[in-house]
Amino acid sequence: MQSLSRRSMLKLSLGTAIAAPAILKHTRVYAADFTLKYANNAPMTHPLTVRITEAAEAIRKETGGKVDLRVFPNNQLGGDTDMLSQLRAGALDFFTLSPMILSTLVPKAAISGVGFAFKGYDHVWSAMDGELGDYVRAQIERGGLHPFPKIFDNGFRQISSSTRTIKTPDDLKSFKIRVPPSPMWTSMFQGFGAAPLTINFAEVYSALQTKIADGQENPLVTINSAKLYEVQKYVAKTNHMWDGFWFLSNRASWAKLPAEVRKVIEDQITAAAMKQRVDVAALNDSLEKDLTAKGIAFNSVDAAAFQNKLQSAGFYKEWQGKFGEAAWALLQKSAGRAL
Ligand code: X2X
Numbered sequence: 001m002q003s004l005s006r007r008s009m010l011k012l013s014l015g016t017a018i019a020a021p022a023i024l025k026h027t028r029v030y031a032a033d034f035t036l037k038y039a040n041n042a043p044m045t046h047p048l049t050v051r052i053t054e055a056a057e058a059i060r061k062e063t064g065g066k067v068d069l070r071v072f073p074n075n076q077l078g079g080d081t082d083m084l085s086q087l088r089a090g091a092l093d094f095f096t097l098s099p100m101i102l103s104t105l106v107p108k109a110a111i112s113g114v115g116f117a118f119k120g121y122d123h124v125w126s127a128m129d130g131e132l133g134d135y136v137r138a139q140i141e142r143g144g145l146h147p148f149p150k151i152f153d154n155g156f157r158q159i160s161s162s163t164r165t166i167k168t169p170d171d172l173k174s175f176k177i178r179v180p181p182s183p184m185w186t187s188m189f190q191g192f193g194a195a196p197l198t199i200n201f202a203e204v205y206s207a208l209q210t211k212i213a214d215g216q217e218n219p220l221v222t223i224n225s226a227k228l229y230e231v232q233k234y235v236a237k238t239n240h241m242w243d244g245f246w247f248l249s250n251r252a253s254w255a256k257l258p259a260e261v262r263k264v265i266e267d268q269i270t271a272a273a274m275k276q277r278v279d280v281a282a283l284n285d286s287l288e289k290d291l292t293a294k295g296i297a298f299n300s301v302d303a304a305a306f307q308n309k310l311q312s313a314g315f316y317k318e319w320q321g322k323f324g325e326a327a328w329a330l331l332q333k334s335a336g337r338a339l
Contacts, residue, residue: 001115001273003137004191012316013051018212022249023057023273024223025269030065032060032066032068033066033067034066034068034250034257034261035068035070036067036069036070036093036094036253037054037059037066037070037071037091037092037093037094038052038069038070038071038072038092038093038094038095038096039071039076039083039086039092039094039095040052040072040073040083040095040096041074041083041200041201041202042073042074042222042225043074043225043226044074044101044161044163045284046225047106047153047224047275047276047279047280048096048152048245048276049071049073049074049264050182050276050279051152051272051273051276051279052071052096052269052272053071054272055069055269055271055272056069056071058271059264059265059266059268062264062268063261063264064311066261066295067264067265068283069265070084071263075200075201075202076091078199078202079198079202079203080097080098080101080180080181080200081101081181081201081203082200083095083097084097084104084105087145087179087248087249087250088105088144088145090250090251090252090253092250093249093250094246094247094248094249094250095248095249096152096245096246097245097246097248098113098154098182098245099111099112099136099243099244099246100113100115100180100182100184100185100243101138101181101182102246103181103183103184104181104182104183105143105144105145106136106140106142106145107322108139108323108327109133109136109139109140109143110183110248111132111136111183111323111328112127112128112132112133112242112243112244112331113185113241113242113243114184114309114316114319114331114339115191115241115306115307115315116166116239116240116241116271116307117241117242117331117335118242118335118338119333119335119336119337120336121281122290122336123335123336124227124244125208125277126334127331127334127335128244129150130334131330131333131334132330132331132333132334135327135330137149140246140248143150144251144330145248145249145250146248146249146250146251146254147246147247148246148247148248148249148266148269148270148274149266149270150269150270150274151244151245151246151247151272151273152244152246152247152272152276152277153244153245153276153277153281154219154242154244154245154249154280155218155219155220155222155239155242155281155284156219156234156239156241156242156243157238157239157241157242157243157282157318158216158219158220158223158235158237158238158239158240159218159227159235159236159238159240160215160216160217160218160232160234160235160236160296161175161214161232161234161235161236162208162214162231162233163214163215164234164235164237165234165236165299166215166234166238166301167299167301167307168301168302169192169193169303169306170193170288172189172192172193172194173193174193174194174197175214176177176195176197176212176214176215176272177189177194177195177196177197177208177215177216177217178197178198178199178204178208178213178216179196179197179198179199179216180198180199180200180201180250181198181199181200184200184319185317186198187309187315187318188240190309191309191313192306192309192313193309193313193317196211196277197212199212199213201226204216204226204228205226205227205228205230207234208228209231211227211298214286215232216228216232217238217240219243219280220235220284220287220288220291221282221283221284222282222315223235223287223291223296224283224287224290224291229291229294229295229296232296233294233295233296233297234296234297234298234299235291235297235299235327236244236298236299236300237298237299237300237301238303238306239303240303247273256318265308280327285319290298307333316339
């Protein structure tokens with residue numbers, strides 16, 4: 001750890017004792033000991049970015065400026081697949097990623113995204129903060145990354161379209177829908193009879209704008225913050241799966257930090273996750289009105305019809321086989337409904 005030089009101590013005492021020149025007020029008096037990089041795929045206004053930016057500020061304060069956690073939101077550093085490679089290589093220290101996309105590295109991480117698994121948020125949080133989450137975190141550790149204790153919320157996902165309302169599973173037939181890079185996402189939409197296209201979130205807006213894809217699926221908070229309403233017309237309230245964001249760290253860069261610094265970071269990120277969950281749930285409730293005003297036409301669906309379609313396509317049987325009995329039993333136990 002770097003100790004304060006006499007010069008910076010002098011600046012520090014000068015800066016506090018007498019009115020500091022403007023330049024001192026706006027410049028950090030001494031450099032941070034630990035400069036860490038966090039990146040994500042979420043827009044600036046998304047609660048994920050907002051709460052982690054606040055946490056970075058709290059971490060800076062609590063460590064007296066020793067820890068500078070830099071936030072790179074909105075795919076500034078690349079798409080999810082790319083950022084995952086950067087995290088593994090140590091070019092990024094922290095990254096938040098959907099468990100489903102993480103499953104390209106840690107296959108069993110996808111289990112929380114099984115279609116129609118969770119009845120509602122009560123079941124999601126008791127599962128993810130409980131046994132199912134513990135199971136997945138152990139899998140992630142085995143995959144070489146360190147996951148933080150509390151997963152952030154992405155939300156329950158809804159299907160949007162520029163061409164047609166999706167009222168029944170039949171409406172998805174051959175529908176060109178963008179899905180994130182993850183085998184289970186592709187399998188789920190093939191199960192619905194759609195024509196899924198794998199595209200990183202960084203390219204979703206332009207893929208919809210240029211009609212490479214006619215639709216996509218995301219929680220309302222993402223449809224709103226990424227302005228997808230500008231290039232979509234309809235939203236079907238399918239709630240077909242819940243999705244989150246694991247806060248992941250590169251294992252070597254995490255292990256290198258002193259224990260007291262790790263504790264400050266973990267506590268602040270945990271607090272951020274708890275606030276972010278509340279933000280997302282509230283927004284997903286209130287946004288239907290705002291998005292309607294922006295021109296989106298909403299419709300409800302009979303979720304059971306969609307789940308039956310997956311069932312008869314063999315989706316559950318296939319994934320139960322892939323996850324194995326032990327993991328599937330954990331999911332069944334926490335899901336709140338039969339799968
Ligand atoms: O890529 C997506 O659709 C997003 C933003 O929901 C995820 O991060 C999985």
